[in-house]
Amino acid sequence: MIVxxxxxxxxxxxxxxxxxxxxxxxxEFNDVHIYEATDDEIxxxxxxxxxxxxxxxxxxxxxxxxxxxxxxxxxxxxERELYELYCCESGLDQDRAKVELTxxxxxxxxxxxxxxxxxxxxxxSEIPDKNSVPxxxxxxxxxxxxxxVVVFGASNFPFAYxxxxxxxxxxxxxxxxxxxKSHPLHxxxxxxxxxxxxxxxxxxxxxxxxxxxxxxxxxxxxxxxIENPKIKAIGFTGSINGGKAIMRLSQKREExxxxxxxxxxxNPVIILPSVLRDSAGLWSMNLxxxxxxxxxxxxxxxxxxxxxxxxxxxxxxxxxxNNVVSKDFQCMLSSSMCSNYNKILKEREGFxxxxxxxxxxxxxxxxxxxxxxxxxxxxxxxxxxxxxxxxFSLVVECENIDSLKRCISSLKGQLTGTILTDSxxxxxxxxxxxILQLKVGRMIYNGVPTGVEVVExxxxxxPYPSSSESQTTAVGIDAIYRFVRSICFxxxxxxxxxxxxx
Numbered sequence: 001m002i003v004x005x006x007x008x009x010x011x012x013x014x015x016x017x018x019x020x021x022x023x024x025x026x027x028e029f030n031d032v033h034i035y036e037a038t039d040d041e042i043x044x045x046x047x048x049x050x051x052x053x054x055x056x057x058x059x060x061x062x063x064x065x066x067x068x069x070x071x072x073x074x075x076x077x078x079e080r081e082l083y084e085l086y087c088c089e090s091g092l093d094q095d096r097a098k099v100e101l102t103x104x105x106x107x108x109x110x111x112x113x114x115x116x117x118x119x120x121x122x123x124x125s126e127i128p129d130k131n132s133v134p135x136x137x138x139x140x141x142x143x144x145x146x147x148x149v150v151v152f153g154a155s156n157f158p159f160a161y162x163x164x165x166x167x168x169x170x171x172x173x174x175x176x177x178x179x180x181k182s183h184p185l186h187x188x189x190x191x192x193x194x195x196x197x198x199x200x201x202x203x204x205x206x207x208x209x210x211x212x213x214x215x216x217x218x219x220x221x222x223x224x225x226i227e228n229p230k231i232k233a234i235g236f237t238g239s240i241n242g243g244k245a246i247m248r249l250s251q252k253r254e255e256x257x258x259x260x261x262x263x264x265x266x267n268p269v270i271i272l273p274s275v276l277r278d279s280a281g282l283w284s285m286n287l288x289x290x291x292x293x294x295x296x297x298x299x300x301x302x303x304x305x306x307x308x309x310x311x312x313x314x315x316x317x318x319x320x321x322n323n324v325v326s327k328d329f330q331c332m333l334s335s336s337m338c339s340n341y342n343k344i345l346k347e348r349e350g351f352x353x354x355x356x357x358x359x360x361x362x363x364x365x366x367x368x369x370x371x372x373x374x375x376x377x378x379x380x381x382x383x384x385x386x387x388x389x390x391x392f393s394l395v396v397e398c399e400n401i402d403s404l405k406r407c408i409s410s411l412k413g414q415l416t417g418t419i420l421t422d423s424x425x426x427x428x429x430x431x432x433x434x435i436l437q438l439k440v441g442r443m444i445y446n447g448v449p450t451g452v453e454v455v456e457x458x459x460x461x462x463p464y465p466s467s468s469e470s471q472t473t474a475v476g477i478d479a480i481y482r483f484v485r486s487i488c489f490x491x492x493x494x495x496x497x498x499x500x501x502x
Contacts, residue, residue, distance in 0.1 A: 024091035032188035048209025049148035049177035061115035068112035145175030147232030153183035154237035163193035167235030170479035264387035266303035274422035276312035288323035290448035295330035296391035341390035413463025416449035
């Protein structure tokens, strides 16, 4: 399989540099050869996006809605091919592929429904009054797209957060052309999705340039896209270091642009004493499954567990350790991610007690692990609160509720925070809710944080550094508002107003 760069409606392979994707389960290269984008191809994609913007921004929501529906229909007609390459490039299994593709299709259809009318644009007006002193003008306001958007594909979600995932579809829904910097770990899968999007665009007479998919195996492509003055916003899902680098580049531009980055999160879970007494078995099982699901490579994996040490806490910890350690060794997305996971665990030795199954591990496979430390060690070593990407979670044993609250107060911003309790009175008395809600974007009561519903009421984004803009969400139809701004028209003849304002 030869993969070029989809620049508008063209497939270009003008460069000399190429790379292959890896099957992490087999530790062998796939028969997928990807051409890296040249400077000329990058510039052409940007110029086409800028040119397409002026037409695409005026296309009705109803017509865009039909375009989105055709993307989903084409996905459904090519599911078998998508699943096969997804699994070969990610190491994830077909059940996960089916769940993720279903989620992606639902997200696209939600936007198709949402933009079919112009109610989402929050149009408003003020009636003029020439007799007032001073006279009042007529004011009409609505939301307009920002311009061409660059989206960085995510390593851990080849469908839902990559080529036509949440960032891309919400930008397209807003009326912004999209240039995807495809993730090199699953560039073949990204190309198949890009082909589908472009086929749907051509069928619906969309202007060439509303969508391009570019490939690179290093950071240079992303830097060139960010630095180009014709790019007006960035969507990113990935590491804190990657997000911060993109934010720095965007702020160095002569015209800084918004970066909507979803970054690291350890997703604290507070286990209150009543759960230790009455529901330890249930929650040890639920948490162990959540920690190890897809090798712990979810941004919402519960990575920190806080509990008060008492006569019951040891029982829960023992059950949790047994459940996690009994899991099979798990394939990670890439050799570099597995290597980094092992490196991070090594750095925690001497600070926490690590519990994992002994035995030989195949290349790219990780050992599910539970770490244990007390609250004093946790508070004295800030790095212990950082996200560990992989099947690991740290249990922090606290002396009392006040110690637990100090630990929660010490945390940086998180995507989620979970509270497990068998007593509402206990929860109210501890005051945990008031502390936790300052740290997170989504709070879970007696559940696990993995599993993000793609619905209007979902909030996927929290205080920095979990995301760069805590006021926005990367999931759900409200994600569209990242890529628009308000424009006010004063005393305009209604005949020449934009169609949706008339």
